[in-house]
Amino acid sequence: xxxxxxxxxxxxxxxxxxxxxxxxxxxxxxxxxxxxxxxxxxxxxxxxxxxxxxxxxxxxxxxxxxxxxxxxxxxxxxxxxxxxxxxxxxxxxxxxxxxxxxxxxxxxxxxxxxxxxxxxxxxxxxxxxxxxxxxxxxxxxxxxxxxxxxxxxxxxxxxxxxxxxxxxxxxxxxxxxxxxxxxxxxxxxxxxxxxxxxxxxxxxxxxxxxxxxx
Amino acid sequence: xxxxxxxxxxxxxxxxxxxxxxxxxxxxxxxxxxxxxxxxxxxxxxxxxxxxxxxxxxxxxxxxxxxxxxxxxxxxxxxxxxxxxxxxxxxxxxxxxxxxxxxxxxxxxxxxxxxxxxxxxxxxxxxxxxxxxxxxxxxxxxxxxxxxxxxxxxxxxxxxxxxxxxxxxxxxxxxxxxxxxxxxxxxxxxxxxxxxxxxxxxxxxxxxxxxxxxxxxxxxxxxxxxxxxxxxxxxxxxxxxxxxxxxxxxxxxxxxxxxxxxxxxxxxxxxxxxxxxxxxxxxx
Numbered sequence: 001x002x003x004x005x006x007x008x009x010x011x012x013x014x015x016x017x018x019x020x021x022x023x024x025x026x027x028x029x030x031x032x033x034x035x036x037x038x039x040x041x042x043x044x045x046x047x048x049x050x051x052x053x054x055x056x057x058x059x060x061x062x063x064x065x066x067x068x069x070x071x072x073x074x075x076x077x078x079x080x081x082x083x084x085x086x087x088x089x090x091x092x093x094x095x096x097x098x099x100x101x102x103x104x105x106x107x108x109x110x111x112x113x114x115x116x117x118x119x120x121x122x123x124x125x126x127x128x129x130x131x132x133x134x135x136x137x138x139x140x141x142x143x144x145x146x147x148x149x150x151x152x153x154x155x156x157x158x159x160x161x162x163x164x165x166x167x168x169x170x171x172x173x174x175x176x177x178x179x180x181x182x183x184x185x186x187x188x189x190x191x192x193x194x195x196x197x198x199x200x201x202x203x204x205x206x207x208x209x210x211x212x213x214x
Numbered sequence: 215x216x217x218x219x220x221x222x223x224x225x226x227x228x229x230x231x232x233x234x235x236x237x238x239x240x241x242x243x244x245x246x247x248x249x250x251x252x253x254x255x256x257x258x259x260x261x262x263x264x265x266x267x268x269x270x271x272x273x274x275x276x277x278x279x280x281x282x283x284x285x286x287x288x289x290x291x292x293x294x295x296x297x298x299x300x301x302x303x304x305x306x307x308x309x310x311x312x313x314x315x316x317x318x319x320x321x322x323x324x325x326x327x328x329x330x331x332x333x334x335x336x337x338x339x340x341x342x343x344x345x346x347x348x349x350x351x352x353x354x355x356x357x358x359x360x361x362x363x364x365x366x367x368x369x370x371x372x373x374x375x376x377x378x379x380x381x382x383x384x385x386x387x388x389x390x391x392x393x394x395x396x397x398x399x400x401x402x403x404x405x406x407x408x409x410x411x412x413x414x415x416x417x418x419x420x421x422x423x424x425x426x427x428x429x430x431x432x433x434x435x436x437x438x439x440x441x442x443x444x445x446x447x448x449x450x451x452x453x454x455x456x457x458x459x460x461x462x463x464x465x466x467x468x469x470x471x472x473x474x475x476x477x478x479x480x481x482x483x484x485x486x487x488x489x490x491x492x493x494x495x496x497x498x
Contacts, residue, residue, distance in 0.1 A: 043223040043230070046238035050245055060418070060467035062425035064436060065460055073453050077255045115222050125223040133222065154330035161332060161429035171340055182341035189329045189337065196328040
């Protein structure tokens with residue numbers, strides 16, 4: 001308890017950093033992921049190929065390596081950016097590949113008749129996708145998408161290995177003040193459990209409420 | 215997962231064909247521009263100079279990278295075997311008829327799925343010494359991989375066993391088999407075949423997660439990359455080394471993913487395999 005209350009400010013700031021990183025990356029990865037998914041089902045071969053190559057590359061690269069590049073290589077190659085932004089870019093690029101695959105899986109759960117009816121009404125690809133298929137895919141996509149975002153929340157700790165603003169680095173601050181590293185890390189673990197549980201509950205609820213018999 | 219791409223649009227007519235060609239050209243131009251900027255920056259910052267690529271020729275450097283690769287594979291193999299064993303045990307526990315055992319196993323699974331793997335590794339490597347227990351980086355990495363992936367695999371196993379049609383176990387009980395017999399001779403053999411692709415995809419995740427060992431200084435591939443990359447005598451070739459290491463990781467993961475896809479295709483061809491789409495746990 002002493003370890004937590006003696007360093008409560010530090011603990012909360014760091015979890016604030018984690019949540020900030022999570023929210024920014026979640027929004028960016030959702031936008032990019034949906035665009036990639038649209039590219040992968042589009043009628044343009046070049047777009048499909050680009051989407052496929054992107055997803056294949058990013059899904060088969062360890063996140064640590066992605067962040068390794070952004071933490072240590074990016075400034076060398078391009079220009080200076082604060083690490084928070086670099087971490088957001090790295091996490092979003094990585095997570096977008098998983099979002100894309102989830103959304104694409106959701107698109108395939110919408111029954112073919114829906115898209116066929118849309119085409120019969122004279123809708124083009126963009127209209128079919130945005131007005132008919134995607135709104136219906138949202139329902140079946142929500143639960144797996146929440147899993148992807150929970151994974152993202154946990155993945156923010158990888159960024160802690162490269163910098164210090166994040167919850168994963170809490171133990172270092174405690175250690176410097178002579179506190180027990182073990183206890184500090186147990187508190188961090190507990191903090192994550194507390195953050196993940198509401199998301200899991202939300203996921204179960206969405207699953208129950210939105211599951212439809214097709 | 216196969217998306218019904220052909221359903222979302224009609225066979226293009228002349229106008230749509232023209233539009234698609236333009237869209238394709240724009241996509242290509244954007245991709246080429248991005249790649250161009252990357253290559254230009256690489257060249258402009260001297261990352262393509264011969265000097266920072268010289269290390270490829272040095273035997274010691276090659277051996278160091280090979281050593282990192284072996285360390286990565288060691289952690290992967292040990293972690294995979296232990297995670298599979300733990301996953302099987304936890305899944306059996308969660309499927310048990312005894313309520314206390316079931317709830318203990320559920321708690322363990324939920325716990326280790328909620329705690330980030332990095333925090334687990336930090337706990338073992340940086341945390342345990344303050345309790346007087348010192349573990350090597352290898353043990354910390356393997357323990358973390360085992361607990362996290364074991365918990366995920368337990369869910370895969372459980373889903374696989376539950377996906378076997380109920381009639382199978384009912385028939386087995388009707389033949390007078392006992393619980394362990396039903397599980398061993400009827401449920402598991404059928405479940406394993408339908409689960410195999412999911413298991414291999416989780417192993418890809420495990421392989422990628424070995425790179426987290428870098429953060430606790432386990433001398434695996436990425437750690438070697440940073441070590442070599444900061445070597446001033448070689449011209450600090452951080453980006454060249456990282457590129458090579460990335461290629462190695464991607465190749466390894468692609469090989470494993472190819473195995474998963476092959477298994478999935480094979481099982482889809484075989485009518486005896488239960489056609490249940492178990493959610494692939496590839497979200498990390």
